[in-house]
Amino acid sequence: MKIDNFVLENWLNPACESEKNKVYLGGSCVLPLTVEELFELTGESLEDFLEEVKHMNLGYANFAGTPRLRRAVAKLYREVRPEDVVLVHGGTGANNTVVMTLIEPSDNIISIMPNYQQFDSIPKSIGTEVRQVDLKPEAGYRLDLNEVRQAVDSNTKAILFTNPNNPTGALLSLEEMEEIAEIARSVDAWVVCDEMYRGLKDEYMPSFADLYDKAIVTCSSSKIYSMAGTRVGWIICRDEELRRELFNRRSYDSICGGVFDEWIFAIALEHADKIFARSRSIVRKNKAIVDQWLKGHKYVHQYAESYGTTYLIHYDLDVDAEKFCDGLLDKKGVLVCHGDCFYMPHTFRLSLSHAEKLEEGLRLIDEYIGELAAAGKGMK
Numbered sequence: 001m002k003i004d005n006f007v008l009e010n011w012l013n014p015a016c017e018s019e020k021n022k023v024y025l026g027g028s029c030v031l032p033l034t035v036e037e038l039f040e041l042t043g044e045s046l047e048d049f050l051e052e053v054k055h056m057n058l059g060y061a062n063f064a065g066t067p068r069l070r071r072a073v074a075k076l077y078r079e080v081r082p083e084d085v086v087l088v089h090g091g092t093g094a095n096n097t098v099v100m101t102l103i104e105p106s107d108n109i110i111s112i113m114p115n116y117q118q119f120d121s122i123p124k125s126i127g128t129e130v131r132q133v134d135l136k137p138e139a140g141y142r143l144d145l146n147e148v149r150q151a152v153d154s155n156t157k158a159i160l161f162t163n164p165n166n167p168t169g170a171l172l173s174l175e176e177m178e179e180i181a182e183i184a185r186s187v188d189a190w191v192v193c194d195e196m197y198r199g200l201k202d203e204y205m206p207s208f209a210d211l212y213d214k215a216i217v218t219c220s221s222s223k224i225y226s227m228a229g230t231r232v233g234w235i236i237c238r239d240e241e242l243r244r245e246l247f248n249r250r251s252y253d254s255i256c257g258g259v260f261d262e263w264i265f266a267i268a269l270e271h272a273d274k275i276f277a278r279s280r281s282i283v284r285k286n287k288a289i290v291d292q293w294l295k296g297h298k299y300v301h302q303y304a305e306s307y308g309t310t311y312l313i314h315y316d317l318d319v320d321a322e323k324f325c326d327g328l329l330d331k332k333g334v335l336v337c338h339g340d341c342f343y344m345p346h347t348f349r350l351s352l353s354h355a356e357k358l359e360e361g362l363r364l365i366d367e368y369i370g371e372l373a374a375a376g377k378g379m380k
């Protein structure tokens, strides 16, 4: 099965590991935790954990998923039971499992753009018709729900998108979520929502899993939970028959999760409130710095109120996005993620979440922009 180049993962990961990368502002995971930091943050005993690990059985993990972890995941939602949780390898594993289980060549799907590329390229690779509906930058990356209503028909299998959105951070209101569910219901379609970035608001953030019986929600340990290396992903599916099919598909990919990964992440999730508090504080601090930088800037701006871990920055320079970011890395050692990864020309994704040298990076970006403008590339 031929599939598109996964632009984001194939460009960003090698760039990230390159020696040129001195100031990393391209990522979307909140600053990763070490094992020691995790135990300090949660107040759990590291010694007890290490003792448990010593006696851990290294056979396959529980096929249905470690019960302790499924219980902890279910508690992140209002209407979800532990048995509705399917554990998989990472958020990418979750999205892939869902799309490959659900979508068939004879279907059409609605892809809300910018989207995580799996939701667009995997359906295309199996021959499914993909109908794209764009978020509107000038409207703060809001969705025109009438466009979604017009795009669906009786052959629509699912509406697929990320909320909060990656890379813009735009968040649907509860009313908009309910309307999307209503549109899906009108044609008996599924809603497939990648909620990797859910959790940065102080109050409870509604999930599609709570709102619609034909919703499938994916999430993982990577972004807000700062534990991408554990590769724990999950799918919430309240439909028993589809859940059986998801387990069947997972058997072809990975059979079950990893024993260490599920155990340590279960401990972390039992203290989700503390992890959320840490992530919110990191993102808010960085956001204040970037907001200050953006104020009155001649060449860059962004449109959305971000509830994710990144901003999508638009720049008024006549340079393609990949070239702009390659040049920034080559000349200034600053790595941001180019907007062509999201089919968003003249933009880059800037991290609010993993940015130890944020101020230095912004200063270097300004230097670079100044040089491009001096070379006549400015569009203002």
Ligand SMILES: Cc1ncc(COP(=O)(O)O)c(C=O)c1O
Binding pocket: 028, 089, 090, 091, 092, 093, 095, 116, 162, 166, 194, 196, 219, 220, 221, 222, 228, 232, 233
């Ligand atoms: C929206 C979105 N979904 C899924 C993923 C992949 O998640 P994971 O690292 O858990 O595989 C990412 C990572 O960048 C993402 O941004």
